[in-house]
Amino acid sequence: MEKRLTGYLCVSLLALLALVVLVACGGADDGDAGGDSGEPELASELHLYNWSEYIDPEVLTMFEDEFGVHVIEDTFANNEELLAKLQAGASGYDVIVPSDYMVTTMITSGLLAELNHDNLPNLVNLDPLFADPPYDPGMVYCVPYLWGTTGIGYNADALDQVPDSWAYLFDPELAAPYAGQITMLNDEREAFAAALKYLGYSVNSTVEEELMQARDLLIQQKAWIYAYDAEQYEDLLSADETLLAHGWSGDVFMVAEEDERIWYVIPQEGAVIWADNLCIPRSAPSQYTAEVFINFLLRPDVAAMNSNFTWYASPNAEATELIDAEILAEPAIYPPPEVMEQLEWLEDVGEAAPLYSRFWTEVRAAGP
Ligand code: N2P
Numbered sequence: 001m002e003k004r005l006t007g008y009l010c011v012s013l014l015a016l017l018a019l020v021v022l023v024a025c026g027g028a029d030d031g032d033a034g035g036d037s038g039e040p041e042l043a044s045e046l047h048l049y050n051w052s053e054y055i056d057p058e059v060l061t062m063f064e065d066e067f068g069v070h071v072i073e074d075t076f077a078n079n080e081e082l083l084a085k086l087q088a089g090a091s092g093y094d095v096i097v098p099s100d101y102m103v104t105t106m107i108t109s110g111l112l113a114e115l116n117h118d119n120l121p122n123l124v125n126l127d128p129l130f131a132d133p134p135y136d137p138g139m140v141y142c143v144p145y146l147w148g149t150t151g152i153g154y155n156a157d158a159l160d161q162v163p164d165s166w167a168y169l170f171d172p173e174l175a176a177p178y179a180g181q182i183t184m185l186n187d188e189r190e191a192f193a194a195a196l197k198y199l200g201y202s203v204n205s206t207v208e209e210e211l212m213q214a215r216d217l218l219i220q221q222k223a224w225i226y227a228y229d230a231e232q233y234e235d236l237l238s239a240d241e242t243l244l245a246h247g248w249s250g251d252v253f254m255v256a257e258e259d260e261r262i263w264y265v266i267p268q269e270g271a272v273i274w275a276d277n278l279c280i281p282r283s284a285p286s287q288y289t290a291e292v293f294i295n296f297l298l299r300p301d302v303a304a305m306n307s308n309f310t311w312y313a314s315p316n317a318e319a320t321e322l323i324d325a326e327i328l329a330e331p332a333i334y335p336p337p338e339v340m341e342q343l344e345w346l347e348d349v350g351e352a353a354p355l356y357s358r359f360w361t362e363v364r365a366a367g368p
Contacts, residue, residue: 048072080188143277271343
């Protein structure tokens with residue numbers, strides 16, 4: 001009898017202990033989701049790894065004032081540089097901004113954390129057209145930030161015609177007169193996309209022969225190139241160092257706002273359309289702080305500030321009415337349907353990726 005009672009007591013005690021442990025662990029597990037234990041804690045710092053001039057500095061100040069989180073921003077020139085940094089190990093970044101095709105690469109490589117949508121109530125502000133991207137269905141890993149096109153920035157005062165064809169960058173007759181005054185984006189996929197489009201191929205070609213032709217074209221073009229640059233090329237245009245620049249829509253419009261000689265055109269053969277995304281590396285120091293920041297960027301007023309500052313189109317539908325009319329009305333920023341049809345998204349080229357890298361290295365290493 002006594003033995004049975006002791007046994008009963010023991011079992012009860014064990015059950016109680018198990019319950020205590022369960023509750024404690026449950027509470028801790030819920031941490032990031034804001035469970036019973038209250039709101040999870042924000043880190044004191046957030047490390048953002050971004051494209052250059054790609055966020056309104058005022059937005060960072062607002063975030064710091066509102067949340068008490070100090071934002072430290074580093075910039076990269078292209079997606080491959082961003083990928084290399086992450087592949088090298090824990091980068092210390094909380095939020096990164098890869099483009100569409102690079103999101104695919106990063107998901108496949110297991111580099112991204114899954115987002116907790118509970119911490120992203122402002123996702124409802126996104127235009128449904130952007131809320132289910134093919135490179136990340138259901139926005140499991142990333143949230144679209146800004147989108148744009150890749151075309152040609154130019155000095156309209158110095159050119160007789162609008163350079164509305166890739167031929168202005170690749171055809172000897174059209175490009176040679178501007179020798180030494182042309183920049184190309186320091187960007188593997190973008191440089192190949194321009195050459196492939198000029199040749200009449202897909203920007204996602206995986207055909208070795210086509211890629212070789214594109215490589216040779218880029219090598220031939222080097223005779224007229226001032227620099228490969230993806231961070232200051234728009235300033236070089238405005239400073240009269242260059243006249244033609246392979247570039248991203250908003251970057252060029254940003255200087256065009258202050259220098260009326262500068263303009264941007266989407267070549268008639270078609271061009272790249274892209275979307276950059278806010279994602280969290282698996283190695284992020286604070287996923288929760290990153291999500292609070294991403295949710296802040298999804299606020300209509302904040303999204304509009306970033307569009308107005310960068311001159312890039314916003315996927316945030318609720319922000320539209322706060323975006324400057326000049327930006328909304330610009331067909332090279334929000335292209336009409338017939339231009340949209342001419343645009344092609346960059347996609348992860350899978351097994352052909354090393355071929356692109358090898359050919360790109362050859363282009364960069366070639367003379368002059
Ligand atoms: C901003 C660069 C635009 C990003 N300076 C192109 N994906």
